[in-house]
Amino acid sequence: MIRQSFRSIDELLLASRANLDRVSASELGGEVAAGALVVDTRPVDQRERDGALPGAIVIDRNVLEWRLDPSSSHRLPMAHDYDRRIVIVCNEGYSSSLAAETLQQLGLSRATDLIGGFQAWAAWRQEAG
Numbered sequence: 660m661i662r663q664s665f666r667s668i669d670e671l672l673l674a675s676r677a678n679l680d681r682v683s684a685s686e687l688g689g690e691v692a693a694g695a696l697v698v699d700t701r702p703v704d705q706r707e708r709d710g711a712l713p714g715a716i717v718i719d720r721n722v723l724e725w726r727l728d729p730s731s732s733h734r735l736p737m738a739h740d741y742d743r744r745i746v747i748v749c750n751e752g753y754s755s756s757l758a759a760e761t762l763q764q765l766g767l768s769r770a771t772d773l774i775g776g777f778q779a780w781a782a783w784r785q786e787a788g
Contacts, residue, residue, distance in 0.1 A: 675760035684783035695744035752776035
């Protein structure tokens with residue numbers, strides 16, 4: 660079978676990130692102060708092992724788009740504005756990039772993700788004291 664114009668996951672990830680204004684761990688607090696909604700998509704086992712991300716809401720990755728799309732009948736109450744800044748956080752910053760781009764495709768143009776995910780934030784927090 661001839662391979663059509665498919666992309667590898669690495670190519671897809673690079674393309675996704677090209678459309679994102681990604682946030683560093685040190686910038687996350689400023690994003691929250693400015694009204695950003697921080698969404699933790701890590702599985703329950705990772706949250707139990709590593710802890711919660713203060714101020715974040717937890718949304719399972721498999722329902723993320725339905726919970727954040729302002730036009731969805733299954734959206735969360737705080738997901739009513741297409742212009743709201745949304746920062747997606749996964750464990751290491753990979754699946755969050757793909758998720759943030761999907762949210763942008765739904766019209767949430769300010770959606771982005773945390774560079775390095777929760778692990779980068781935890782390391783930054785430890786270094787910052």
